[in-house]
Amino acid sequence: MGLLINGKWHDKWYDTAKSGGRFERQDSLFRNTIEKGGEFEAESGRYHLYVSLACPWAHRTLIMRQLKSLTSHISVSIVSPDMLDNGWTFLPYKGSTGDTLYGHRYMYEIYLRQQADVTTRVTVPVLWDKKTERIVNNESAEIIRILNNSFNDITGNYSDFYPEQLRPEIDEVNQWVYNDINNGVYKAGFATDQAVYEAAVDKLFSALDKVEARLQRQAFLVGNHLTEADIRLFTTLVRFDAVYHGHFKCNRKQIQDYPAMFDYMKRIYRLDGVADTTNMDHIKRHYYYSHTMINPTQVVPVGPDVSLWK
Numbered sequence: 108m109g110l111l112i113n114g115k116w117h118d119k120w121y122d123t124a125k126s127g128g129r130f131e132r133q134d135s136l137f138r139n140t141i142e143k144g145g146e147f148e149a150e151s152g153r154y155h156l157y158v159s160l161a162c163p164w165a166h167r168t169l170i171m172r173q174l175k176s177l178t179s180h181i182s183v184s185i186v187s188p189d190m191l192d193n194g195w196t197f198l199p200y201k202g203s204t205g206d207t208l209y210g211h212r213y214m215y216e217i218y219l220r221q222q223a224d225v226t227t228r229v230t231v232p233v234l235w236d237k238k239t240e241r242i243v244n245n246e247s248a249e250i251i252r253i254l255n256n257s258f259n260d261i262t263g264n265y266s267d268f269y270p271e272q273l274r275p276e277i278d279e280v281n282q283w284v285y286n287d288i289n290n291g292v293y294k295a296g297f298a299t300d301q302a303v304y305e306a307a308v309d310k311l312f313s314a315l316d317k318v319e320a321r322l323q324r325q326a327f328l329v330g331n332h333l334t335e336a337d338i339r340l341f342t343t344l345v346r347f348d349a350v351y352h353g354h355f356k357c358n359r360k361q362i363q364d365y366p367a368m369f370d371y372m373k374r375i376y377r378l379d380g381v382a383d384t385t386n387m388d389h390i391k392r393h394y395y396y397s398h399t400m401i402n403p404t405q406v407v408p409v410g411p412d413v414s415l416w417k
């Protein structure tokens with residue numbers, strides 16, 4: 108775990124000391140879009156996703172790539188789940204691909220191709236342009252909208268997971284789901300102060316109770332179809348019982364204790380192509396093996412049994 112400072116890799120864990128034991132996520136640096144007449148235009152085969160199968164943010168982009176029929180138009184490289192002294196790597200691991208474009212060893216080398224003296228954390232996902240050899244965007248919330256909107260004329264898939272009339276409600280749901288659930292599990296798991304941890308857990312479970320109440324009334328978070336709000340929540344839910352409940356100490360309840368939410372999670376898991384994007388080995392291995400300050404033995408737990416989701 109570390110970051111690039113003026114183009115040099117520094118092995119440094121998140122600094123929670125200066126924020127009273129609180130984990131504070133930094134904003135993503137590269138925020139371009141793909142549009143007609145812009146620097147980046149939609150083209151089949153031009154773009155590439157760098158992802159980790161362990162990462163909930165990257166997982167959003169893989170699901171959108173499936174649901175928008177983009178698998179043959181946007182290629183993918185999958186990093187190793189182990190993120191240690193050199194951050195994400197392309198070292199061999201079952202289910203990883205290596206860097207299929209350049210054969211690099213480390214993910215930070217992709218960021219250095221973009222800018223040799225860059226100062227940034229080296230995160231996934233990254234949407235990469237093979238033509239200009241530049242990062243289009245490294246913020247998953249924006250990448251999924253690009254995939255939702257920009258390639259429709261190429262794929263002929265016009266399904267819309269961020270429909271105009273539902274945008275205000277999707278934005279509203281995204282906000283608290285992000286703060287209290289998606290990022291909430293990290294706030295609990297990376298807290299280095301008891302009170303900070305407990306406050307994060309309280310907020311997390313209040314938000315999960317709110318989701319459960321909503322799903323008792325309706326099949327999806329917003330409206331009666333799947334939207335990006337569901338995709339964003341799903342990638343946290345699917346990791347919850349295996350990782351966040353134990354490793355991040357979010358252990359008041361599991362998702363399988365919430366009837367409507369558990370059913371909803373399984374419904375999304377069973378959508379065409381979604382199970383293929385979900386790799387429980389990478390998920391468990393990444394968190395338990397990489398976060399050595401939380402789990403110094405690097406022993407990875409055996410459960411839970413996810414065969415029931417199928």
Ligand SMILES: N[C@@H](CCC(=O)N[C@@H](CS)C(=O)NCC(=O)O)C(=O)O
Binds near residue numbers: 164194231
């Ligand atoms: N806001 C970013 C966050 C991405 C992110 O934090 N990814 C994690 C993996 S789950 C990462 O690469 N962390 C490495 C680091 O923080 O150094 C997004 O949603 O795309």
